[in-house]
Amino acid sequence: MKKLYSNKMNIILFILPALILFFLILVAPVFVSGYYSLYDWNGFGEKTFIGLENYGELFTSKSIGFKKALGNSLLLAFFSVFVQLPISLGFALLLGKGRKGERGFLSIYFAPVLISTVVIGQLWLKIYNPSYGILNVALRSMGLDNLAKIWLGEVETALGAAFVPTLWQYVGYH
Structure with a gap:
């Protein structure tokens, strides 16, 4: 067991699948959502960059x-x-x-x-x-x-x- 843990490559190989899944399922969607939040986009067609305007609308719009x-x-x-x-x-x-x-x-x-x-x-x-x-x-x-x-x-x-x-x-x- 000690020999297994002493080899850094084995450690990386065992941890890598979990890290990839963690990134794909939890981390990447957060960044993708952040990216899309900077655009005026309905999910189809052209995106228009509007910066932080969506975040301003969250606090100022009564309808939301x-x-x-x-x-x-x-x-x-x-x-x-x-x-x-x-x-x-x-x-x-x-x-x-x-x-x-x-x-x-x-x-x-x-x-x-x-x-x-x-x-x-x-x-x-x-x-x-x-x-x-x-x-x-x-x-x-x-x-x-x-x-x-x-x-x-x-x-x-x-x-x-x-x-x-x-x-x-x-x-x-x-």
């Missing part, structure tokens, strides 16, 4: 909504760090004590990480459904009809309702 999207992304990052991580830490502290039944709870706790994001999205769509979703059904059955909402269809609740599945999915990961 970039500032709102950026704010929502930063809010999701905030909740991931300051809500999701403390919850994850709390669960880790509770589960790290070696109690009876811990393995079963760990499996349940980690399961959302293994489930496809598409499946989780469909699950939460069913939970949030305004007419038959379990959340509204539970609220109505407790006499809290005024709290039942169209969770993903109202401006006041949509962002929070979209964050909950993401936070729930990755609490077991952290």
